[in-house]
Amino acid sequence: MTAAMPELVERLVFDGTKVGWYPERIVAWERGERIAPITIDCAMTRACQASCHFCFAQMQASESEQKITKDCFLQFLDDAAEIGVKGVSFISDGESTVVPWYADAVEHAGKLGLEVGAGSNGIKLTKSVLERVLPHLSYLRFNFSAGERKRYAEIMGVQQSMYDVVVQNIRDGMEIINRDGLSCTLNMQMVLDPRDRDQIIPFAKLCCELKPVYGIIKHCSDSSDGKLGVDYSKYEALMPDLLAAEEMGKQAGVKLTAKWNKIAQAGKRNYSRCMGPPYIMQISGNGLVAPCGMLFNEQYKSMHIGNLTRQRFKDIWASDRYMEVMRYLASEHFDPRQRCGSMCLQHNTNDYLFRLSNGQAELPTVPAPAHMGFL
Amino acid sequence: MELYSGRSLAPGRFFVEPMVPANHVVVEFGNAFTADQQAKFLFVFEKMMREDGMPAEVYKQYMEDELKSRKAMTIEERAKL
Numbered sequence: 001m002t003a004a005m006p007e008l009v010e011r012l013v014f015d016g017t018k019v020g021w022y023p024e025r026i027v028a029w030e031r032g033e034r035i036a037p038i039t040i041d042c043a044m045t046r047a048c049q050a051s052c053h054f055c056f057a058q059m060q061a062s063e064s065e066q067k068i069t070k071d072c073f074l075q076f077l078d079d080a081a082e083i084g085v086k087g088v089s090f091i092s093d094g095e096s097t098v099v100p101w102y103a104d105a106v107e108h109a110g111k112l113g114l115e116v117g118a119g120s121n122g123i124k125l126t127k128s129v130l131e132r133v134l135p136h137l138s139y140l141r142f143n144f145s146a147g148e149r150k151r152y153a154e155i156m157g158v159q160q161s162m163y164d165v166v167v168q169n170i171r172d173g174m175e176i177i178n179r180d181g182l183s184c185t186l187n188m189q190m191v192l193d194p195r196d197r198d199q200i201i202p203f204a205k206l207c208c209e210l211k212p213v214y215g216i217i218k219h220c221s222d223s224s225d226g227k228l229g230v231d232y233s234k235y236e237a238l239m240p241d242l243l244a245a246e247e248m249g250k251q252a253g254v255k256l257t258a259k260w261n262k263i264a265q266a267g268k269r270n271y272s273r274c275m276g277p278p279y280i281m282q283i284s285g286n287g288l289v290a291p292c293g294m295l296f297n298e299q300y301k302s303m304h305i306g307n308l309t310r311q312r313f314k315d316i317w318a319s320d321r322y323m324e325v326m327r328y329l330a331s332e333h334f335d336p337r338q339r340c341g342s343m344c345l346q347h348n349t350n351d352y353l354f355r356l357s358n359g360q361a362e363l364p365t366v367p368a369p370a371h372m373g374f375l
Numbered sequence: 376m377e378l379y380s381g382r383s384l385a386p387g388r389f390f391v392e393p394m395v396p397a398n399h400v401v402v403e404f405g406n407a408f409t410a411d412q413q414a415k416f417l418f419v420f421e422k423m424m425r426e427d428g429m430p431a432e433v434y435k436q437y438m439e440d441e442l443k444s445r446k447a448m449t450i451e452e453r454a455k456l
Contacts, residue, residue: 049453061438063410098456159450298438302417333425339432
């Protein structure tokens with residue numbers, strides 16, 4: 001790890017929003033102007049080798065005949081950079097590493113000057129792929145929702161041998177980062193369903209052994225009708241294990257943290273308007289452009305804006321349709337407490353912007369944190 | 376708003392479980408409508424009802440996960456992706 005890495009990690013925001021450091025976009029949007037999203041979370045496919053029982057992507061199906069091509073995706077990146085998007089995260093509702101042009105896309109985004117982040121189950125992130133993508137990535141997140149081989153396979157729906165493959169890929173990734181002095185914050189993320197409590201400490205142990213730049217434990221999301229069966233009332237009982245995990249990280253010199261704010265909110269929203277999507281929006285692995293991932297399912301067609309396989313992204317963004325959907329979400333006609341599932345990507349941004357608009361929050365006065373391309 | 380008003384029927388009477396909450400509308404389209412047209416018409420429909428005082432929410436049917444990905448595949452099939 002480079003000497004500058006610990007300082008960089010201290011400047012990361014793990015459990016909040018950075019939208020307050022973009023006052024010019026907030027003011028422009030309030031004036032009725034069109035603004036470019038700061039962050040776009042997107043995928044290159046909806047396919048995945050894993051089948052995690054808590055995966056929200058199970059509920060994000062739409063227009064399933066659509067498939068993104070390499071040309072189409074690179075054009076999207078061109079457009080994003082052209083209109084002023086700051087960062088793209090290759091996460092969303094599919095495992096982007098399974099497309100053969102994954103590394104090309106990461107390199108292309110980096111060369112365009114976009115800040116690039118990625119999340120992955122890590123199976124395909126072999127040394128040769130890592131050598132190509134790590135120089136362009138601000139962060140690389142390995143989704144690793146267990147600490148033991150057998151439970152890893154059960155929770156993530158993969159063969160047990162994949163545990164060894166991904167562990168080796170994490171080791172290789174850290175070796176490349178240390179060798180080349182890269183600033184990519186390679187991290188391990190456990191998505192925690194309270195039913196998998198037994199894996200909190202093993203996950204912490206594994207992080208202490210592999211020494212990623214940091215490890216993070218986060219809540220699950222669920223649909224408005226609770227299709228995944230996540231019991232938010234059970235998170236509170238996990239606190240002792242989560243605190244113990246953090247302490248283990250401290251002892252081993254590895255930053256290990258839980259997303260306390262979101263976990264403590266137990267899936268509840270304290271705002272009645274959805275104001276975040278113009279700043280942080282999502283694109284499905286089938287090209288669907290929607291305000292957010294919660295609304296990907298075909299059920300929510302009324303809020304769908306366009307599709308990268310049919311239209312250029314810059315045209316979708318410049319359309320009347322884009323503005324009318326985004327404005328509608330922030331109006332009194334769309335109350336996310338009634339209409340959305342829990343713990344969406346935009347949650348902290350929504351919460352902050354709602355409080356800001358009601359005079360209950362202020363713009364930050366401290367220097368901007370790291371990774372400003374990702375809200 | 377009481378979403379499942381049908382539950383108040385007297386015991387013993389024929390009762391059909393309501394499938395749609397009281398303020399929801401679920402629309403089905405024929406294949407002549409493009410995806411973009413569907414999105415636009417659903418949106419306009421909801422806005423129109425709300426302007427008329429009905430706090431409606433307009434949806435299509437929930438779409439299950441695609442058969443060729445995730446749950447319906449075996450571990451071995453997914454590993455080949």
